[in-house]
Amino acid sequence: MRKFLSKLTLTLPVLLVVMLVNYFVDPANLFNKGKYERGVAGILSQGKYATNVTNYDGRLLQKYTIELLNHKPDVLVLSSSRGQFIGADMFPGKKFFNAWVQSAAIEDFLAIYDVCEQQAFKPKEVILTLDPRMLNENSPHKMWHLVSEHYYSMLRKLNIAYRDSIKPDEFNAGTVSQLLSLSYFQSALKNLYMKQTSYSPSDSLYNKGDTRAPDGIMSYGKKRREVSVLEVRKKATEYVEDPVTLEKNFDKVTFDKISAENLNTLTRFVDYLKAKGVKVTFFLSPFNPVVYDYFKTEPSYQKVIETEGVYRELADKTGSACIGSLDPAGNQLDESYFYDGIHCNEACVRLIFNKEYKH
């Protein structure tokens, strides 16, 4: 047994290399929370683009960007990545900021809006990108934990009682487990191989790497921007065939119940905005036709489809406008309007806003 165990230790250097590379290359900036995001926000506050931005916490970035923003926007977008391309140029003559965050939940909307209020923002128009996932009763998402204090602050303003409070969990077991993660190791190697440098200022929105703009939007890197229809289809196919991807995006493979609590919070938030005289518009970002067709035919995704009706009903009830549709057929959108299974591109957003948004 001793011989066996001693030989087994000869494989440990591999494990050690994995841990060291994961920690020091740290492609997702897991072990250096906040530093990266402050740096990017600093560039944006100078009115420049920040390119080569990868693997950062979008919530922290938006918080720092808003805190450093040198104008108070008239139009504010609260969105997930499915509304990340709603840009300032669609609102000529208006001060604008898109405060989207990846995989946004209603908690994020509240938290980000609270950050805005702390900066004395008084937007006249608020656009909310509403995703089906936001109403999933089973949603386990806690990505908003880094801005949780703002979420609870906003809940208090809305007079919504809450029981548990989640604190920012900056260095948890999940983070530690990434030290041993092989997929994280592969990302680190990819970073090293591609000699991926850190973020840097740029004068252009369109670069080789992902680029953040001072108005909050993001432009994908060249490779993803110039994705072919075939690749888009591949991504959409992978999306519908990979239950974990679905789980990531819709929390549970079976989205079987619409959350009354989330709907209530959203309603109260819209009412709060309305009471302040803010014009509220809901934006329903369309899905890739392959993915939407899957949702239509797959019984366990009927709730995803149903959310559109719920959002439209809420728009009617609160006197808000509702533009776009989860169904790409509504605007005759084929796969060329998408980057992957769930993200429509700039042309798609522009088309919907030009056609439906009332300035």
Place this chain on the structure above:
Amino acid sequence: MFFNSFDFAVFLPIVFILYWFVTKKNLKVQNILLLVASYFFYGWWSYKFLFLLMFSTFLDFYTGIKIHEATSRNHKKFWFWLSIIVNLGFLAFFKYYNFFIDSFTAAVSLFGLQINVWTLKILLPVGISFYTFHGMSYVIDIYKDRIKPVRSFVDYAVFVSFFPLLVAGPIERATHLLPQIQKKRTFNYVLATDGLRQIFWGLFKKIVIADNCAQYANLIFHDPTQYNAATLVCGAVFFAFQIYGDFSGYSDIALGTARLFGFELLRNFAYPYFSRDIAEFWRRWHISLSSWFKDYIYIPLGGSKVSLLKRIRNTFIIFIVSGVWHGANWTFVVWGGLNALYFLPLLLSDRNRSNLEIAAQGKLLPSLKEVFNIAVTFALTTFAWIFFRAASLKDAAIYIKGILSTSILSKPQAFPKLTFAFVVVMLIAEWIQREKTHALKFDEQQPAAFRWMVYYAVIISIVVFGYYGANEFIYFQF
């Protein structure tokens, strides 16, 4: 819990340490540990279905004793059929209920009748086909007086639910595994190191080969109408390597893990893609299932000692049952039937046992004839895999129609070169080692530096080139 998961990487060393350092002095306690660990392993996936596994285990344990103790033929028969019916009943309910209902509705609608029937949202318990067959073989063997029932429930429960084989086999026999469970085990360095090597080879096949092949095959099979014939052929070939890497990789991990605990499980794969005819392929692919069907269906039906017509019937029965075992879909039935058709010429010409040894045994390279036969056999099995992979018969027909077009000579629209390179590496390694049980089986005579170089190459390939998205083992669904 999946073998290729972080959870298992934590679970296995803990059980290993408890097994060899804490409980090794007492066989009973060691077996209890194995049982608890196995139930934990299964319950990690679904604790609810753990009760089904426990019930099935208890049923077969109890009926086994009752069959043995029965004083009359009728009593014996009663307990035997009780066990078989309940086992098959569970299988039929969880696996085939909706299939039967849908097929019945479709058949009735052919006559212009519309009926409303209940279909249920049934979640298939992982490994039900495997542990049900474990239990059934035990009961059948007692009924046929081949073995005596065990008196220790723990020993029997370990036989059914030993975690390395619980969810996807190999399908063990009581005569092979139970004596190992009942015997005191001592740590065997050679067995354990070989087990560890086999685990690494299995992980390589699963994570580097199967999961990377799956990325490509899934794309092609999802919408075959978008691709030219050459791409469709590539899609089918990569699926052939996906399913081989997936299932044989799983089996290697299972066998290797069992060896760490001092157990030798039945071999499940013996380089099937080097087979020179279909009969040889089926002696080398999922061996534990093929031999189960042979022993418990084919031979009781008369096997090959009956008239030619009955032999043909028996062949079709065994292949179609094998197809249905894999899943509740007509695609599996056709897949089974197709393999029976492939088998038929060999049966009729009495050449079904002409390739009992591995190809080019004792030589480095195969003869041209062997290369040709291996290629033809691979092509036939790959064609049959199209039905296995397709979601429906209609999808399979679309795929095949796409292949049968003039674009067969055009360039594939997409081709995963790196994955292909790894498939070639795997084939070369397995060809060189084909007379051994797995590709990393080295003896101490080979220089240590060479062996460690190979181990590191395999480990680094797994770490650097493995696919770490979500990919379960295909056979978990059966």
